[in-house]
Amino acid sequence: MSRLFEEIDSQATPLGQVSLRRRTIPALGNRDIYEVKLGDEFLMSSMFVAAEEALSTLGLAAVQGESLSVVVGGLGLGYTAVAALNDERIAELLVVDALETVIGWHRDELVPLGKTLNADSRNRYVLGSFFDLATDPQTGFDPEQAGKTFDAILLDIDHSPSEYLNPANASFYTTENLSLMAQQLRPQGVFAMWSQNLPDAEFEALLKTVFTRVESHVVTFDNPFQGGEATNSVYVCVK
Template sequence: MSSLFKEIDSQASPLGEISLRRRRIPAFGDRDIYEVKLGEEFLMSSMFVDAEEALSTLGLAQVQGENLSVVVGGLGLGYTAVAALKDERITELLVVDALETVISWHQKELVPLGKILNADQRNRYVLGSFFDLATDPSTGFDPSHAGKKFDAILLDIDHSPTEFLNPSNAGFYTTDNLSLMAEQLKPNGVFAMWSQNPPEDNFIELLKTVFASVDSHLVTFDNPFQGGQSTNSVYVCVKG
């Protein structure tokens, strides 16, 4: 196999065949790009990670206090989780992912950030559906402490609030289900979410039915394929 491309692993999952690949792309120079595909769809890539990291930095910037307990919804390639752990106030980070294969890639350190996450004792992987756990506050995100409340919940699973990784996720984006998730936040806790699209007014209005304040941020990054810049967005909401 060419040194420019290698399939590291491929496994069946409840959503279909999921594969981890590594490639070199001349536009990015001497740098390995890691990609995850679900069937024929690109699920995640280390090509552009600015917005995934901004999800943590923008979200946690609005959190008050010390000794923070934080949930990351969606492990991906680990960029949101690693960025969160740079905040020294965090004492506990739960990273929730529905795909055992993705968690195992990090545990086995088949992806670069697995080593960082495994070495940080504040980090804990939780195998489960973020959306199921988010809408069941009596059980909640922590399998060791039912009903535990958190300082922040950072979500990066769906492509946007209207473009879903799995069609069943659509039901989460309602006042009722977002309110159930918000029950798992402490007073003044923060919910932040990544989207590949510019901020959507309809979603902002929906978030305002649940949260005391809602802000959206456009994250800009260089894109050599387009000869310029691209954008993603991050929504940051504070509970009353």
């Protein structure tokens, strides 16, 4: 196998075949680039993490108080979770992912940030569907404490509010189900969400049916494949 490319792992999951790959692109520098694919679709790359990190920094900037309890929905390559743990106010972080394979990559330290997450006692992996747990406030996100509430919930799973990793996720984006999730936030708690697209006015209007304050942030980053800047969005909502 070429030293420029390696498939580290590939496993069947309920969503399809998920693979973890590592490559080097000499024209972009001598560094390892990690990628995750679902079937033939690219889900994430360690080349483009600015918006995933901004999900944590922007979301947590809106949270008041100390000794924070935070949920991250979607583990991916770990950038959102690590960025959250960089906030010294974090007392505990629950990272929810539906794929045991992805959690295993981090526990086995097959991805670079696995070591960082495993070494931080504030971090805990939760195997489960974020969307099922979000809409069941009596059970909630913490398998050790039913009905627990949190200071922030940070979501990075679907591509956007209208482009879903799994078609079943579409039902989450309603006033009813967002309200069920909001029950798991403490007073003035924050819900923040990543999107690959520019802010969507219809989705902002939907969020305003649940939250008292909604702000959208555009995050720009360099994309050498497009020969310039690319953009993602982060929605930040206060209960």
